[in-house]
Amino acid sequence: SAVISQKPSRDICQRGTSLTIQCQVDSQVTMMFWYRQQPGQSLTLIATANQGSEATYESGFVIDKFPISRPNLTFSTLTVSNMSPEDSSIYLCSVESQGVTDTQYFGPGTRLTVL
């Protein structure tokens, strides 16, 4: 499976600021995804990061709040904009590799705390 890294691994931010999370994969992948895991909760898909086009957002998530970039087949960023304490979560990226298209593999996550 692909090796996935995320930066930063954790951060503490002030209300009203923005944070950009990076996801890097060691091989080219077809699909990249961003998930949110709120404290004590399950994972919720935020959006699918499409290479060369705009991301596809799930219901309840909007581009202005969670802008996503995917400039190539190995890299994506998620920005959490104008943060509030309710945005405190673990944010995870996942990928489906070109060789195994039915299984998602996850990065280690970014633990975000908003004060």
Next chain:
Amino acid sequence: AQSVAQPEDQVNVAEGNPLTVKCTYSVSGNPYLFWYVQYPNRGLQFLLKYITGDNLVKGSYGFEAEFNKSQTSFHLKKPSALVSDSALYFCAVKLTGGGNKLTFGTGTQLKVEL
């Protein structure tokens, strides 16, 4: 719509005993089913999946799961639990031919005690 239910928030077992973590699903077609494990302060690790074929699938660390279409279940099992298996386990479902959206259950905390 697709959904997954994990009816137990926590499962406690003694080391060496068999363990079962339950999962039921609801989809309008044929499902792909997955189990992931999350250790503290770590991301999700893929354990196993059912796509098609044999209803009993084997995965990492000695875990296995049985797909039961009539009961719409995909319970995770291990014959002999280890303390190191203590973690949070997530069941997930994806609809075949329905895109890549993965829907997760609420998670089950497994605690294996000596």
